[in-house]
Amino acid sequence: MRALARYRAMVTTPLIDDDALDDLEREFVGRVRGRVLEIGAGDGANFGAFDPDVQWQGLEPDAKRRAELATRAREWKHEAVPLDAHAERIPLPDASVDAVVGTYVLCSVGDPAAALAEVLRVLVPGGRVVFVDHVLAPPRTLKRAVQRVATPISKRVCHGCHWDRDTERTLAEAGFIGRDIRRLRVRSMPFGPVPMLLFDGRAPGGVEA
Numbered sequence: 001m002r003a004l005a006r007y008r009a010m011v012t013t014p015l016i017d018d019d020a021l022d023d024l025e026r027e028f029v030g031r032v033r034g035r036v037l038e039i040g041a042g043d044g045a046n047f048g049a050f051d052p053d054v055q056w057q058g059l060e061p062d063a064k065r066r067a068e069l070a071t072r073a074r075e076w077k078h079e080a081v082p083l084d085a086h087a088e089r090i091p092l093p094d095a096s097v098d099a100v101v102g103t104y105v106l107c108s109v110g111d112p113a114a115a116l117a118e119v120l121r122v123l124v125p126g127g128r129v130v131f132v133d134h135v136l137a138p139p140r141t142l143k144r145a146v147q148r149v150a151t152p153i154s155k156r157v158c159h160g161c162h163w164d165r166d167t168e169r170t171l172a173e174a175g176f177i178g179r180d181i182r183r184l185r186v187r188s189m190p191f192g193p194v195p196m197l198l199f200d201g202r203a204p205g206g207v208e209a
């Protein structure tokens, strides 16, 4: 019975390619408005996706990436200088941003629960979050076994990247309320599709729109 449920989950989870994933990511990132904090912004891959009117503030702990991010932020006419910080300790006041974005970051942070607690603290009540990440594959699949084996290595060589995080659960445990949750699989070789999560949600509280 469980095997059947796993099979059903697999075949009903849409299978897409990288280009379709890029389009969806851009669409999700483009939804945020107002004062936006982007955690683990890397070298600024998301700049083209933001609404032109957002007041962007980046956060990036890696010095080399942060320098590149600062250059690109200026090119995109964002005034704020990227913060030299980890998401587990965000140097911003409580309730000071309207939205938080993180793409491929919750796989990388040392302590996702602590990072999300900080995200909640800096968000206004009811503030928006958009997260995109690769996530843990279903139990008893080859993909999950590969993720478990690969993670100790990827943690060391890929900016702390964990392949085996159940990010949807961590977001729920942190108190975020999903509004548009997409669970997808992206074509990949040789170990089969990568499970992905796109999460557009809200912090608790605030006024319902």
Ligand SMILES: C[S@@+](CC[C@H](N)C(=O)[O-])C[C@H]1O[C@@H](n2cnc3c(N)ncnc32)[C@H](O)[C@@H]1O
Pocket: 039, 040, 041, 042, 043, 044, 045, 046, 059, 060, 061, 062, 065, 085, 086, 087, 088, 102, 103, 104, 105, 108, 109, 110, 111, 159, 160
């Ligand atoms: C895979 S990259 C993604 C970069 C960018 N968001 C993107 O989509 O291209 C992960 C980023 O998270 C950053 N990072 C790692 N640990 C972090 C932490 N604790 N808090 C915030 N960012 C972190 C890394 O330096 C890196 O730039």
